[in-house]
Structures are given as C-alpha cells and as structure tokens.
Amino acid sequence: MYYHFAILLLFRPLIKLKIIGSKVLPRDVCSQAADAIQNLLRSYSQLYTLRRTPSFVPYFVLTSAIMHMAIAASPPSAPSSAHGASGPQPGSQGPSSPDSSGLGAAAPSSRSDPRVLQSIRQGISDLTEMAPCHHFAQQALNILCYLAKKWNLDVDMGREKTEATEDMDRLLLRPHTSSLNFFVPNVQLEDFMCGWGRWEHPR
16 A cells, blocks of 8 residues: 555646656556555455554545546546646646646546546545544545535535534634644645744843
C-alpha cells in the first residue's frame, strides 16, 4: 500500500498529461495504483477486518477514493502532451475544475462507468467501517462528500454522513485556529489568517 500510495502522489499532478516518447499514461498509472490499494485492503479485511488497521491505512484509502472520483469527474479524451502542452494545466483553478488536479467537467461515459462508481462506493464503505477506530476515517468521508458535491458526482455517502453536520464547509472542511483539520481539500489565502494577537519581542 505504501508503494502504490507513493505512485499516486508521484503521478497525480500529471493526470491530464501524456509523457512524450512513452506509452505510459499517468492517468492509467494512477487508476491502477488506486485499484491496487483497494484490492490489498480487501485482502487485509478478510484476514483482520478493517477495525484493526494501521494508522496510515485511512490516508491510503482516501487517496485512492479521491483518484477514483477524479477519474469519474474527468473527460475520457486523450490527454495533452507533457512538454509544451497548451490549455489548462494541472492545479489550475476554474469554475468547474477540481481544486487539486485541474480536471474539467466529466463526460457522461466517464461518470457512468460502473467499475469506477463501484470503486468509489467501496472506498466510502471501507472508510465508514474504519471510522469508529480511526478519527481521520470520518474526516476522510467529509472530504469525499465535499469533493463529490463540488465535482457534481452523484455519490451516496450514507445516512450517517448526511446527518453529521448542517454546515459542512464551516465546521468540517474550513480550517480555523481551534481545529486540528490539516487535510482541507480547498484552502484559500484567508484560511491562513488567525486572531492570536500581536506578538512583541521581549526587551
């Protein structure tokens, strides 16, 4: 899982690009790594259940689920060249593009792929099972719910997630000085401001 997690982090910024001189597509590499994490987690669940997982497993599952969501929210058209590519680049902000990957609006065939939708549902189910034992698993569900809403994905987060809060942006996803939430999907400049008062050097 560590290996495939590292692969996801390495290739995720290049998901819209094509590597010149190579038949390897970053989008396919990310999809395979996300699937591998999910398959390994399924085997682990059969042996030990997801109530007994190492601390970093929820992070792996969240990254895998975000990648499946990004694939579902991206058009299936051929990616641009990685060298001298024109048009929006990964990380660019737009009215309908995901914040961290620069993906545009999804095509119908991408949204309706049953394999991708099943992978998203499986990731949500795995995080829900881990939530009683890992606080971050619940926070990961909040992040997925935020991204599904922002990317216009019809994803069922379950009754517990729906009733968790009425003001998700303020209470769960927006950082503030009294929060331990360091994994916000959409951070703006004003989020770094705080009211701790003026600091003066002692004389």
